[in-house]
Structure formats: C-alpha cells, structure tokens
Amino acid sequence: MAFISPLRLLSSKQGLDQARRSGILGVATCLAGLLCTGAAMAQDAALMNVYLNHARVxxxxxxxxxxIIGSAEIADATVADAQTIVLTGKSVGTTNIVILDQNDNPIVDQRILVSTDEGNTLRVYRSTARAILTCTPSCEEQTKK
Incomplete structure (x- = not known):
C-alpha cells in the first residue's frame, strides 16, 4: 500500500470523502468503547466485594x-443496630443481599462476591501439585475444606 500524504488526500473530493468516513468510523468506535466501559463499570458498582473470613460494615x-441473604453458605449478615449491618464472607462464590426497611421497601438489593484476599498469598507449583500459602507475617499453607 502506497503512502499518501494527508494534504494530498484532503485535496481531492474522493480523499475528502474517505477522510470523513474514517473520521466518523473512528468517532463511532470511540463512543462504542466508552459505552462498553461504562456498562462494565456499572456492573462492577452493582457487585459488592467481601473477602473470605472478613467482615464488611x-x-x-x-x-x-x-x-435476606440468598445463600447462607456463602455470606452471613448480622444486624449490629437499626442502621448497621455486618456482612461476613463464609465461602468463595456469589450470592445476593436484600435489606428491607420498616415498610418492607428494599433499601439494598445487591449481588455479593466473596473471594479470597490474595494480597498476602503465594502460589507454589510443583509439577501438577499446587499449594497456596498465606503469608501474614510467616507463610502457612491454606487449609482445604
């Protein structure tokens, strides 16, 4: 493909039309990317993250x-006072939480993701065997249920 300078491209009608189409296509591509990013961010905002064996207020x-917790095996909720809920991750997975007010109107209706806190973990692979170590402050192998 031969290089055509931008000035030469824009000096002809065909080149100008092609530049317009390319510009419109570029803008449309950027807008589509922004819309997809916005949808992904909205989906992440609707997902409440809780670490395994940790509490979230x-x-x-x-x-x-x-x-109401969708799956009591995955998460647990405790009412600390009239306006405070303590959410605890019990096992890895997803569930949901629904919190109702005095008139049974939903205050919260949200998905929960319980995952491991991998900030202080180390994975060791030996052939096909895998060990996960939790290092806080010394490393110990995580127990499997």
Missing part, C-alpha cells in the same frame, strides 16, 4: 426491618 440511612 454497611451503614444505612434508614432503619432495617429484615435482612
């Missing part, structure tokens, strides 16, 4: 009447 603006 939820402060609410209204009093709580009921707390």
């Amino acid at each position: 939820l402060k609410l603006d209204r009093s709580v009447s009921r707390v």
Whole structure:
C-alpha cells in the first residue's frame, strides 16, 4: 500500500470523502468503547466485594426491618443496630443481599462476591501439585475444606 500524504488526500473530493468516513468510523468506535466501559463499570458498582473470613460494615440511612441473604453458605449478615449491618464472607462464590426497611421497601438489593484476599498469598507449583500459602507475617499453607 502506497503512502499518501494527508494534504494530498484532503485535496481531492474522493480523499475528502474517505477522510470523513474514517473520521466518523473512528468517532463511532470511540463512543462504542466508552459505552462498553461504562456498562462494565456499572456492573462492577452493582457487585459488592467481601473477602473470605472478613467482615464488611454497611451503614444505612434508614432503619432495617429484615435482612435476606440468598445463600447462607456463602455470606452471613448480622444486624449490629437499626442502621448497621455486618456482612461476613463464609465461602468463595456469589450470592445476593436484600435489606428491607420498616415498610418492607428494599433499601439494598445487591449481588455479593466473596473471594479470597490474595494480597498476602503465594502460589507454589510443583509439577501438577499446587499449594497456596498465606503469608501474614510467616507463610502457612491454606487449609482445604
């Protein structure tokens, strides 16, 4: 493919039309990318992350009447006071939480992802065997259930 200078390309009608089409296509591609990124960010915002065997405090603006966890094997919720819920990750997986106010209106209806905190972990691979070590401060192998 031969190189055509931008000035020469824009000096002909055909070149100008091609440049316009390329520009429109470029803008459309950028907009599509932004829309997809926005959708992914909105999906991440709707996902509440909790680490395995860690607690997360939820402060609410209204009093709580009921707390419903989709799968009690994955997460647990404790009402600390009328406007505070403590959410604890029990096993790795996804579930949901629904929190209702005094009139049974939903305050929160959100998905929960319980995952391991890999900030202090080390994975050791020996042939087909794998060991995961938790290093806080000394390294110990994670127990498997």
